[in-house]
Amino acid sequence: MVAIAIESLHISLGKQAVLRGIDAHLEGGMLIGIIGPNGAGKSTLARAILGLQKATKGRVTVDEADVAALPRAQIARLISYLPQGQTLHWPLVVERLVALGRIPHLAPFSQISDADRIAIDRAMGLADVSALRDRTATELSGGERARVLLARALAVEAPVLIADEPLASLDPGHQLEVMDLLKDQAAGGVTVIAVLHDLTLAARFCDRLILLDKGQVAADGDAAKVLNAENLARVYGIRAWLGAVEGSPAVVPLFRNV
């Protein structure tokens, strides 16, 4: 299992300080939800863990190696990434698109091997897109495309998976399915980091939640600790119904605090 350490991470984009001193140790085998209002720095944190965004101060280490010093090809084998709202630039068929996930494992000028094909089939099965394999990805519905892109990320079979808003444009059934899938991945030893907006799903499925507010960690821990009335009021500026349905936690936003 791979452990990620974020050490007093500061990131500024232009003059804007987006992350202002984040500290966290992310252990393997857990589903970790990153939540927070728009502009809190969730996506920037995800990109920083991948080394796509350079730290202004502080650092991120993956198994004690500084990501800034790791070659891109090595990071690609360690961490797979599902960016937010990914656009597709060419009308590839689904199977070909999912196969892009195998790029980090291919030797220069080699062809896709049988092992790669097995990984591709497995990823398509997990994301429930096997039936779409011959469809053109750009002609799918938003939700279908989101699942195809998730399959692409799963095909990497990396020990860390970072998914930035994997539930966007999914119907409730598929939202639950994707959360189950992420949970299973974590149970299988993968460090899963998911940027989420749905607080109920975050509370139900995540082993740990990190609540970001204006570039800082406002709360960090299990759902009961993070999702309380005080934190919701302070960070989101909302009042919510907090309770449990059939034994699982539920958070229903009710009013905006004026």
Added chain:
Amino acid sequence: MNRTVLITLLGFCCLAAALLSITFGTAPLSLQRIFEALIGSDDPVARIILFDLRMPRALLGLSVGAMLGLAGAALQGYLRNPLAEPSVVGVSNSAALGAVIALYFGLAELHAAVLPAMAIIGAIFALMMLFALAGKSESPLTLILAGIAISTLAGAGISLTLNLSPNPFAAMEIATWLLGSLEDRSFNHVLIALPCIAVGLALLLWNGRALDALTLGEDGAKALGIDLGLMRIRLMLGVAIGVGGAVAVSGSVGFVGLIVPHIIRPLTDRSPSAILLPSALGGAILLTLADILVRVIPTSNELKLGVVTAFLGVPVFLVHLMRERRIW
């Protein structure tokens, strides 16, 4: 279509186009005499026509076409834009301007490498301007506007240079450089173009996997382990050296890199890597056939290559226009 089948088929078509190319010309030469000269008879006239006139022309048609076709496919993959192409983005005209400056200010007489070197510098200059002007924008409009600006500027530079030079045939020469021609090329021209084109083809074919990864955008490609900086250098040098070397001998032939990937793409899985090699072969076929056509059409002055390719290129733009407006 299966990739091996497609490449084999295109390979055969290349061969056929090359054979066709050496059988057409102003001097009548029977197939039998060509064949005998090829296998080494002592027919001096046939040998001179074949080896000094038609072979260089056929070789240049194939290699320049391959380079332009591949450069178009690679640029389209890199810019994620099906309208990118060496002439549309202004690289061809800028390379031609470099060549014209080298030729008409006497620089080309200093050393044989000066002509292609100047064309390559022209091409690099155009690519740097293009990336600076179009930047990170993925909009086709920005790219086309930047391309028009660069292309027009370089075209005006060509006209200015030729008009300034003490040259009674300036108007003819301008047309040749702006529209391209393979008339009266010798083996010297082949020696200039071929090494550059070989380097260019190799550098561009190297990028297949990186271009595939770019289907997922820049972050997506980087997260898949692609070193985009290195790839951009390979791509820029490949296009500049290859297209520079090609344009230095043929002038700026437009649209080959636009038409060919457009035809090839539906025959593949549409991934950027799958169209690279087929586009090189397709470009070779297209330019060789166009070069046969300009010889066959009975005109008082031989037609320029760019005239034929423009007739084929404009419909591709129209198809895109109609798709954009959802007419088709």
